[in-house]
Amino acid sequence: MKKITLKVNGKKTKHELDPEEPLLYVLREEFKLSGAKYGCGLHQCGACMVLVDDQAEPTCMNSCEYFEGKDIETIEHLSQNNKLHAVQKAFFEAQAAQCGYCLNGMLISAVALLRNIPQPNRLQIKDALQQVICRCGTHVRFIRAVENAIAQKE
Amino acid sequence: MKDTTTNNQNRRSFLKTSGQLIIGFNLFPFLQFCTNPENQTDLSTYPGIAIRPNAGKDIMDSWIRLDAKGFVTVLTGKQELGQGIRTALLQIAAEELEVPFDICHIINGDTAQTANEGYTAGSNSVEGSGSAIRQAAAEAKYYLIQEAAKLWQVNIDQVEAKNGAILGPENRKISYWELLNGEFIEGKITGEAPIKNPKNHVIVGKSIPRADISKMIKGEPHFIHDLRLEGMLHARVVHPPSYNAKLEALDESKISQLPGVVKLIVDGSFVAIVAKREYQAIKAREKIIEIAKWESTNIEPAMGDLFSNMKNKASNPKEVEASPTINQTIKQAKNQLKSTYRKPYTMHGSTGPGCAVAQWDNQKLTVWSPTQGVYPLQNTLADLFSIEKESIRCIGMPGSGCYGHNSADDVSAEAAMIARHLPNQPVRLQWMRDNEHRWEPYGSAMQLTLEAGLDQNGNITSWKTEIWSDTHSTRPNGNAGHYVSARHLAKPFEFKKGGFSGGSYRNASPLYEITDKALLLYDYEGPLRTSALRGLGAYGNIFALESFIDELASIAKMDPFDFRIQNLKNNRAIEVLKTLKSKTEWENLSERTKSKSGIAFAQYKNSAAYFAVMVTLENEGEKLKIKKMISVIEAGQCINPDGLINQTEGGMIQSASWTILEAVQYNEKEIISKDWNSYPIFRAKDIPDIEVHIINRPEEKPLGAGEAAQGPVAAAIVNALSNHLGKRIYELPLREYFEN
Ligand code: FES
Numbered sequence: 001m002k003k004i005t006l007k008v009n010g011k012k013t014k015h016e017l018d019p020e021e022p023l024l025y026v027l028r029e030e031f032k033l034s035g036a037k038y039g040c041g042l043h044q045c046g047a048c049m050v051l052v053d054d055q056a057e058p059t060c061m062n063s064c065e066y067f068e069g070k071d072i073e074t075i076e077h078l079s080q081n082n083k084l085h086a087v088q089k090a091f092f093e094a095q096a097a098q099c100g101y102c103l104n105g106m107l108i109s110a111v112a113l114l115r116n117i118p119q120p121n122r123l124q125i126k127d128a129l130q131q132v133i134c135r136c137g138t139h140v141r142f143i144r145a146v147e148n149a150i151a152q153k154e
Numbered sequence: 155m156k157d158t159t160t161n162n163q164n165r166r167s168f169l170k171t172s173g174q175l176i177i178g179f180n181l182f183p184f185l186q187f188c189t190n191p192e193n194q195t196d197l198s199t200y201p202g203i204a205i206r207p208n209a210g211k212d213i214m215d216s217w218i219r220l221d222a223k224g225f226v227t228v229l230t231g232k233q234e235l236g237q238g239i240r241t242a243l244l245q246i247a248a249e250e251l252e253v254p255f256d257i258c259h260i261i262n263g264d265t266a267q268t269a270n271e272g273y274t275a276g277s278n279s280v281e282g283s284g285s286a287i288r289q290a291a292a293e294a295k296y297y298l299i300q301e302a303a304k305l306w307q308v309n310i311d312q313v314e315a316k317n318g319a320i321l322g323p324e325n326r327k328i329s330y331w332e333l334l335n336g337e338f339i340e341g342k343i344t345g346e347a348p349i350k351n352p353k354n355h356v357i358v359g360k361s362i363p364r365a366d367i368s369k370m371i372k373g374e375p376h377f378i379h380d381l382r383l384e385g386m387l388h389a390r391v392v393h394p395p396s397y398n399a400k401l402e403a404l405d406e407s408k409i410s411q412l413p414g415v416v417k418l419i420v421d422g423s424f425v426a427i428v429a430k431r432e433y434q435a436i437k438a439r440e441k442i443i444e445i446a447k448w449e450s451t452n453i454e455p456a457m458g459d460l461f462s463n464m465k466n467k468a469s470n471p472k473e474v475e476a477s478p479t480i481n482q483t484i485k486q487a488k489n490q491l492k493s494t495y496r497k498p499y500t501m502h503g504s505t506g507p508g509c510a511v512a513q514w515d516n517q518k519l520t521v522w523s524p525t526q527g528v529y530p531l532q533n534t535l536a537d538l539f540s541i542e543k544e545s546i547r548c549i550g551m552p553g554s555g556c557y558g559h560n561s562a563d564d565v566s567a568e569a570a571m572i573a574r575h576l577p578n579q580p581v582r583l584q585w586m587r588d589n590e591h592r593w594e595p596y597g598s599a600m601q602l603t604l605e606a607g608l609d610q611n612g613n614i615t616s617w618k619t620e621i622w623s624d625t626h627s628t629r630p631n632g633n634a635g636h637y638v639s640a641r642h643l644a645k646p647f648e649f650k651k652g653g654f655s656g657g658s659y660r661n662a663s664p665l666y667e668i669t670d671k672a673l674l675l676y677d678y679e680g681p682l683r684t685s686a687l688r689g690l691g692a693y694g695n696i697f698a699l700e701s702f703i704d705e706l707a708s709i710a711k712m713d714p715f716d717f718r719i720q721n722l723k724n725n726r727a728i729e730v731l732k733t734l735k736s737k738t739e740w741e742n743l744s745e746r747t748k749s750k751s752g753i754a755f756a757q758y759k760n761s762a763a764y765f766a767v768m769v770t771l772e773n774e775g776e777k778l779k780i781k782k783m784i785s786v787i788e789a790g791q792c793i794n795p796d797g798l799i800n801q802t803e804g805g806m807i808q809s810a811s812w813t814i815l816e817a818v819q820y821n822e823k824e825i826i827s828k829d830w831n832s833y834p835i836f837r838a839k840d841i842p843d844i845e846v847h848i849i850n851r852p853e854e855k856p857l858g859a860g861e862a863a864q865g866p867v868a869a870a871i872v873n874a875l876s877n878h879l880g881k882r883i884y885e886l887p888l889r890e891y892f893e894n
């Protein structure tokens with residue numbers, strides 16, 4: 001066990017943890033956050049994605065210790081004062097979900113994309129969503145939602 | 155429980171006396187988690203309703219409750235699987251009951267509350283639950299109208315229901331809830347209440363957004379995976395390395411002392427670990443996998459021998475459609491053709507692996523489950539534990555999309571098996587990715603031989619189908635042996651496959667007008683575990699049938715649209731094809747585009763939704779890629795157009811992925827498709843442009859649509875590819891021709 005300091009959603013907190021424990025389980029158990037989900041535990045599906053220093057990163061393999069000193073932001077933090085983030089709004093308006101299990105990964109990847117490339121083209125959008133598995137086949141809506149979010153920003 | 159069966163008169167009972175928990179469970183912290191499942195931002199908050207047991211499907215109260223003042227609660231035995239069923243059913247209820255949509259809430263499958271509607275499967279939820287809810291709502295409204303008329307001493311045609319209230323002469327107005335005055339409507343659905351004319355629908359037919367999506371985009375708890383109960387422990391299972399493997403040795407002392415471990419369960423070859431924290435359970439599981447010794451037998455036949463084994467093992471076929479003359483009629487036709495098609499094992503591959511929570515208290519069991527059927531689960535658990543089903547409560551919760559019989563029931567049973575060792579403590583079990591990929595029941599591999607005769611005018615005169623397939627349904631409907639881990643116990647439950655279902659020949663009989671038809675089914679016991687996967691046999695059958703139709707069209711030297719339309723008599727089918735022809739501007743397409751395009755059509759189950767699709771390919775370097783898919787769907791009365799489109803798009807993408815990329819791989823030792831690298835599926839860059847057009851028929855009954863796309867998309871891709879290559883393709887998947 002080790003004292004681990006994590007900065008999650010703007011707040012720094014200390015936790016007594018097995019330093020090897022991947023961040024995903026720490027987020028779900030210690031922080032009681034539900035957005036990031038287990039899908040594969042192998043960096044293959046993106047269900048566990050969070051924003052790490054504004055990049056979309058999986059959390060199911062890398063230890064919580066690895067995330068010390070990094071700025072971690074989860075899906076729960078995207079809407080502020082009851083106001084949805086533009087990407088959340090676009091996802092809702094496009095009704096971009098079937099079962100919704102992949103939604104966290106898709107949404108986080110989309111937010112990271114727009115933070116890094118404000119005007120991505122369709123290929124860049126697909127590239128950004130490529131790492132996230134959606135078995136329901138909702139991809140067309142995710143792509144459309146990202147395009148709508150960009151259009152709305154203009 | 156009150157005996158309502160002898161009660162023919164509609165009457166009402168006080169909630170005070172009836173609104174109690176009958177079964178005797180009172181441990182549901184779950185209620186805090188989801189009393190207000192939807193619209194959390196609503197100004198007014200829906201308080202939920204007290205648990206009142208379901209008194210049978212023919213009682214109004216089983217479907218519609220006005221217990222919460224100002225709110226309507228709809229109950230359904232069907233589960234939300236990501237198909238938007240909650241919204242669609244609420245639309246039906248709100249429409250018929252004449253209340254605003256926003257005040258309606260829904261409770262899905264819960265054996266303590268909702269009606270027994272079996273499984274949420276076969277695209278029959280709107281057809282089944284929807285029509286029951288429509289009836290019940292109409293009946294409730296009719297009852298309220300009569301009550302108001304009585305109260306005001308006027309004729310019933312002087313009153314009308316509107317916006318949750320009854321309006322009468324001289325501006326009289328009374329809300330439903332005032333009228334009921336704290337009582338609930340008890341009484342049978344008589345079928346006498348008038349049903350609203352679809353012409354006057356204002357809610358049904360509208361694209362009302364799904365409320366659950368507003369929770370998902372915020373990452374709020376929604377899935378069974380997110381359920382957190384006080385004192386909850388975490389479990390993992392270690393499945394054997396292959397189906398028949400038996401546990402030989404496991405040094406338990408090496409496991410029990412690992413950090414956080416609460417209990418190691420070893421019962422025969424069923425091995426599970428329970429720990430305080432989730433990651434501790436995962437680590438302990440890894441250790442078990444490392445040190446456990448198993449004895450296993452080889453998986454047979456080898457993958458390469460699968461299709462020949464199917465034929466060799468075949469004994470007498472079942473004559474599903476018999477024709478003593480068929481061979482003769484085919485022989486006498488002007489032209490004949492015979493082709494054989496093959497599809498491999500395919501998997502559900504849910505994005506989130508199975509998860510369930512179980513708790514035992516005083517011999518009573520509660521299971522929170524992503525199952526497609528809470529009542530069949532309850533029944534089967536009763537068999538597993540040899541207890542009365544009344545001692546088991548199964549509460550359905552959203553899981554990751556399942557597309558049929560995936561891990562949901564297995565994981566629920568295992569959670570209960572594990573929790574039994576730890577009474578009074580909730581135990582959450584989640585499968586790991588390899589549990590899911592290797593242990594779910596797959597969609598069966600199939601082999602299909604089709605033979606037909608054509609006359610000189612391009613009419614199909616005769617058609618013979620032969621199917622080789624393992625079962626498409628091994629749902630655990632009361633038999634614990636259907637739970638995979640129940641077979642591994644020290645006292646194992648026997649798995650009796652039994653009743654090879656009609657699933658194998660679903661959609662095998664052509665909808666085309668053919669006078670002489672024969673259909674033979676060879677049941678095959680294959681090497682891998684199989685069960686219901688979206689569409690069941692329809693996927694393989696339509697792939698073959700609609701590929702074959704293209705082959706016949708080319709023998710008849712006819713355009714694929716014209717050939718299909720000429721051989722159909724069903725007007726709705728013809729309309730769907732004609733609409734596709736105009737939406738794709740088929741007549742104006744260049745020969746170049748046509749040579750990279752293919753079409754296909756089917757009416758799912760020959761009784762549900764009609765669907766036609768055109769697929770166009772494009773070159774990408776050396777390989778091919780789907781450029782565009784355009785489809786037309788007709789599902790009778792359309793409840794929620796955007797929901798229908800969403801589900802159809804999803805079905806099209808999933809089917810394209812199955813068709814192009816997917817096949818479950820195994821060797822003699824084990825299943826080697828164990829994750830997304832060894833079993834790749836479509837990802838964002840594979841996704842083509844998609845257009846879905848709806849033909850709405852408000853005057854018809856709604857038809858199940860969730861599986862309509864699966865078969866036709868496969869055939870359309872194969873037809874497009876065959877046109878492009880100038881030679882027919884008979885075996886799936888098509889990986890070698892496409893990128894990846
Ligand atoms: S769960 Fe982390 S990538 Fe799949």
Ligand code: FES
Pocket residue numbers: 097098099100101102103133134135136137138236505554555
């Ligand atoms: S919506 Fe179900 S996995 Fe993407």
